[in-house]
Amino acid sequence: MYSSKVIGLGKYVPERTVPNEELTRYMETSDAWIRERTGIEERHWVEEGDGNTTSTMAAKASKIALERAGLKPKDIDFIVFATLSPEHYFPGSGVLLQEQLGCDTIGALDVRNQCSGFVYATAVADQFIRSGMYKNILVVGSEVQSTGLDLSTRGRGVAVIFGDGAGAMILTRDKDTSRGYLAHSLHSEGKYAMELAVKTPGSSFPSAKLVEFLKENPEDISHYPYMNGNFVFKHAVVRFQEAIVEVLTKAGLSPSEVDLLIPHQANLRISQFVQRQLGLRDDQIFNNIQKYGNTTAASIPIALTEAWEAGRIKEGDIVLQAAFGSGFTWGANLIKW
Ligand code: ACO
Numbered sequence: 001m002y003s004s005k006v007i008g009l010g011k012y013v014p015e016r017t018v019p020n021e022e023l024t025r026y027m028e029t030s031d032a033w034i035r036e037r038t039g040i041e042e043r044h045w046v047e048e049g050d051g052n053t054t055s056t057m058a059a060k061a062s063k064i065a066l067e068r069a070g071l072k073p074k075d076i077d078f079i080v081f082a083t084l085s086p087e088h089y090f091p092g093s094g095v096l097l098q099e100q101l102g103c104d105t106i107g108a109l110d111v112r113n114q115c116s117g118f119v120y121a122t123a124v125a126d127q128f129i130r131s132g133m134y135k136n137i138l139v140v141g142s143e144v145q146s147t148g149l150d151l152s153t154r155g156r157g158v159a160v161i162f163g164d165g166a167g168a169m170i171l172t173r174d175k176d177t178s179r180g181y182l183a184h185s186l187h188s189e190g191k192y193a194m195e196l197a198v199k200t201p202g203s204s205f206p207s208a209k210l211v212e213f214l215k216e217n218p219e220d221i222s223h224y225p226y227m228n229g230n231f232v233f234k235h236a237v238v239r240f241q242e243a244i245v246e247v248l249t250k251a252g253l254s255p256s257e258v259d260l261l262i263p264h265q266a267n268l269r270i271s272q273f274v275q276r277q278l279g280l281r282d283d284q285i286f287n288n289i290q291k292y293g294n295t296t297a298a299s300i301p302i303a304l305t306e307a308w309e310a311g312r313i314k315e316g317d318i319v320l321q322a323a324f325g326s327g328f329t330w331g332a333n334l335i336k337w
Contacts, residue, residue: 003180004129004137006337008071008170010064011305013044013163013292014052018146023160026151034160039268043163043293045146053087055096057166058142061301062101065138065168073101076170077134079108080125082117082141082297084326085148086110089201097140114196115264115325116186117141117297118167122321122333123184125171130180135173141297142166148198150224158225161267163293167301179316179336183250185243186331192235195228196326236266236324240274243332244322251334257318258284260307264323265289265299274322286312296325313337 019042020031034040046052058081066073081094094108113120118141125137145162149155174180199222201210214220240263248254255278263271268289275285286307295302300321307313317337324330 001177002130002132002173002175003177004126004171005174005180006169006335007172008065008067008069009168009301009305009308010061010068011165011167011302012057012060012064013165013302014046014050014057016045016047016050017042018045020160027153027156027159029156029160037267037269038161039287039289040161040293041290044165046144046164052144052164054083054085054142054144055087055093055100057144057164058093058097058140058168059100061142061166061168062097062138062140065170069170069172071136071170073103076101076103076106076136076138078106078125078128078137079103080111080121080137080139081108082111082113082121083143084112084114084117084296085143085145093142111297113297113325113329114327115266115294115296115299116323116327116329116331118300119264119321119323119331119333120186120329121297122169122181123186123331126181126184126333129171129173132173137171139169139171139301140166141299141301143296143298145296148225150221154221155224157229158227161294163295165292165295165298165302167298167305169301169304181333181335183247183334184331185246187239187243188327188329190327192328194226195328196226196232198223198225233267233270235328236270237273237277239324239328239330240270240322241277243330244274244278244320247320247332247334253318253334255279258320259317260312261285261320261322262300262303262307263287264325265292265303266294266324
C-alpha cells in the first residue's frame with residue numbers, strides 16, 4: 001500500500017475584483033447586508049475578453065502547482081477536475097485542461113458534486129494512488145459562476161455569494177503510510193436535489209421544447225441557480241459537523257488535535273458556527289471568503305493554497321477539508337501532511 005502526499009498547490013482568480021458596492025449598481029442590496037449575512041467583502045469575476053474560462057483558469061492554477069511540485073505536465077498520470085460550471089454540457093473541462101497543459105493522453109475525470117466537488121475529487125485521487133494505479137495526480141477545482149447569475153434584484157439571494165476562481169493540488173505516491181490521507185467521508189441526500197439547483201438546460205427538458213417554452217415564458221428563470229438559502233444553511237451546519245466528526249472518529253482523533261480546518265467557503269457564518277460546534281480556536285480554522293466569495297469546487301484548493309503560502313500548514317500537521325452543497329452532497333478529507 002501507498003499513501004498520497006501533497007507536493008504542489010496553486011491558485012488563480014480573475015483580475016477583475018467586484019466589491020459589494022459594485023453589486024448595488026445592479027440590484028437592491030447593500031455592502032452592510034452582504035458583509036453581515038455572508039462575511040463577503042469582494043469577489044473576482046471573469047470579464048469579456050480576459051480569456052478566462054473554467055479550464056484556462058484551472059490551467060493557470062495547475063502550472064503554479066506543477067512548478068512548486070517540480071513536475072512537468074508529462075509527469076501527470078491522471079486528472080480529476082471538479083466543477084459545477086464546465087464550459088460545455090459536454091465534453092467536460094478535464095479534457096480541455098489535459099490539452100492546454102500538454103499532458104500525455106492520460107485519463108481526465110470530471111466530478112460534478114458542486115460545493116463538495118473538491119472533497120469528492122480528493123478522495124477519488126487518493127484511492128487511485130493508494131492502490132498503485134497512478135503515481136502523480138492533478139486534482140483541480142475551477143468555477144466560472146458569474147456568467148450564469150441573475151444580477152437583478154430577483155437573483156440577489158444567490159448572485160452576491162458566488163465568485164470565480166481555480167485551485168489545484170498535486171498528489172504523489174509515497175511509501176510512508178504513517179502520513180497522507182487518514183480518512184474520507186462522502187455523503188449525499190438526493191431528496192433535496194431541487195433546493196439548490198440549476199434546472200435547465202438538461203436532458204429532462206428536450207431542447208426543442210425548451211426553445212418553445214422560453215418563447216412562451218420569457219420570464220422563466222430555471223436556467224439561473226435557485227437556492228432555498230435558509231434551508232441549505234440549516235442542513236449545512238449539521239452536515240459539516242457530522243462529516244468532520246466522522247473522519248476524526250475513523251482516525252481516532254479529537255477536534256483539539258486538528259491543526260487546520262479548511263471548510264468550503266460557503267458563508268462565513270456557517271464556518272463560525274462549525275468552529276463553535278467543534279470548539280476550535282481561531283488558529284485552527286482558515287477562512288478567506290471575505291476576498292473571494294463562494295467559489296464552489298475551487299474554494300477549498302484556493303484556501304488550501306493560501307493557507308500553505310501563509311505558513312499555516314507544516315509537515316506532520318493534521319489538516320481537514322470539509323464541504324456541503326448542492327445535491328445535497330457533503331463530506332470531509334483528513335490528512336496528516
Ligand atoms: N441583499 C439584500 N437583501 C437580501 C439579499 C441581498 N443580497 N438577499 C436576500 N435578501 C433579503 C431577502 O429578500 C429577505 O427579505 P425579507 O425578509 O423581506 O423576505 C431577507 O434578506 C432575508 O433573506 P434570507 O434568505 O432569509 O437571508 P439569510 O440570512 O438566510 O441569508 C444566504 C441568505 C446568505 C443565502 C444564506 O441563507 C446562506 O448562506 N445559505 C447557505 C448557502 C450555502 O451554504 N450554499 C451551499 C453551497 S452553494 C453550492 O453548492 C452551489
